[in-house]
Amino acid sequence: MGREFDLIDRYFSRKVPAGYLGGGDDCALVPVAPGMQMAVSTDLLIEGRHFFPDVSPFTLGHKALAVNLSDLAAMGAKPLGCVLGIAMPSINEAWLAEFANGFYALADAAACPLVGGDTTAADTITLCVTVFGQVDPALALRRSAAQAGDDIWVTGVLGGPHVALQLLQGRVPPGCNNTAALLAQVRPALEQPLPPIAFSQGLPGLAHAALDISDGLLQDLGHILKASRCGAQLFYDSLPVDPALAGVSQAWQEEAVLGGGDVYQLCFTAPVSSRNAIQALAHQHSVLATRVGSIVPQAGQLSVTRNNGQVVSVAQQGFQHF
């Protein structure tokens, strides 16, 4: 999707009523009952733009739901259900069965039942998934809630999806003499992301701000910094790099870890007092949660340093100062 399509958003960002949260966060929030808001997210996925035409339908079914569950996780919302719109040129029963298997496997694991949908004919396979969940309005993990002094955390590992995408597009990392083996290691991270859905439901009350890493760590963290009017200090050597990237060059690794998208793990901020509780929550859900830096008061400032004091350039990796 080209950046120019951000322009479209401008036409659909009119004011929402009091008690609602409109665009600009991972989910919209809708008041439904006292002490409960509904979090909603919707995504369009189009063949040839968001997925390769020859992708496994099972993993596509998984990913179509995963990218939306990731938005719920980024608000700390508990899934309530989802609906699916699906359009395709002709009926391929084997393809549909596998797509449905992949979709339902994740829906079951995430306790997010598929409750309805719409099916139609189209020239291109087009998917539209909408998920909804519930969250305490006082505790929803909004992008604007980071505070100076907060730790910055990341779940899972970084870099794999970016390297997989590069390899699938025919780019070969310098010095890599077995791209097939590398692709086999990183491809699942691209095609079957596993957002920390259960873990994230324990974050409200412990964490302040959160979002899911879809466009790249620095660019996405930039959204928190902008919404919260603060800055960040990241420690490169603390970042949880996908172990599969051990053999690639430092330049590739930095690009993949700091700028690589499609991760669908969380970046969140939390007060220092939450450290033990967050680690316990991560342990309980078998999620890797890593402290990777701190929120600083200087609005729009982001620095990434190595343990040896070396400064990593952030401009190349998608971070825009504001």
Next chain:
Amino acid sequence: MGREFDLIDRYFSRKVPAGYLGGGDDCALVPVAPGMQMAVSTDLLIEGRHFFPDVSPFTLGHKALAVNLSDLAAMGAKPLGCVLGIAMPSINEAWLAEFANGFYALADAAACPLVGGDTTAADTITLCVTVFGQVDPALALRRSAAQAGDDIWVTGVLGGPHVALQLLQGRVPPGCNNTAALLAQVRPALEQPLPPIAFSQGLPGLAHAALDISDGLLQDLGHILKASRCGAQLFYDSLPVDPALAGVSQAWQEEAVLGGGDVYQLCFTAPVSSRNAIQALAHQHSVLATRVGSIVPQAGQLSVTRNNGQVVSVAQQGFQHF
């Protein structure tokens, strides 16, 4: 959309948890709080299939939301909000502004705020609207709730959208010597349907079963009869025919009124004891509500008769016995 696409639905109709209502009704129902269910509906609209490429973007924005609000109305649900996915080949700012104006005008009128969405590039204009509303679970207007002896009611008038579609596709009604004038009269019903949103929120507690007329009165009423295991007797001369159809032949009129889709008005059933309250509700909301027949115990039977005793053939108009 071809009937063969019903096949796709089979892959996405697995069991939903207790307290949920899955596919097969106008909306899915999701339990969100004690005494409250959320009604959800989603629709994909694709250029060249669901709308003409040269349709006015203002009316398209209106209709994209209207067809979904119609599904909420058919459950008796009160709108809470909606999300919009929109894909298009390139950015046409004038088109987007008019589309947004049409969408927001109806969203404001229906108190259904647009709270979020997704925008992307695609070869074909593709819209995916998801609406959600709230309804008392005990009173939601399910298709399966019709009872023998119920009156059958229809809101609004019938036939206009079908005639408009025929004229736009170049078919000329026999004996009509001014198709342009006829099209001008019926086109708004096709392009800017106005489902009875406020009226329908008063129906829970008064009515039993309801659905919106999207595929044609007989075919849609058939869904109620099948789900409720009953039959119906309709009085053709009681049906609220669009006055614009006065000049067209009887055969065209029957086809348009009994078989014509895209109406987005309600067909509902209610006990005889609700007659006065329903008429008062209709009056309050300036909605035309017409009694057009009765539910009978014979499952799968549907007869349509004229006042002179003449029987109208139902097989031609989309009704399938079961």
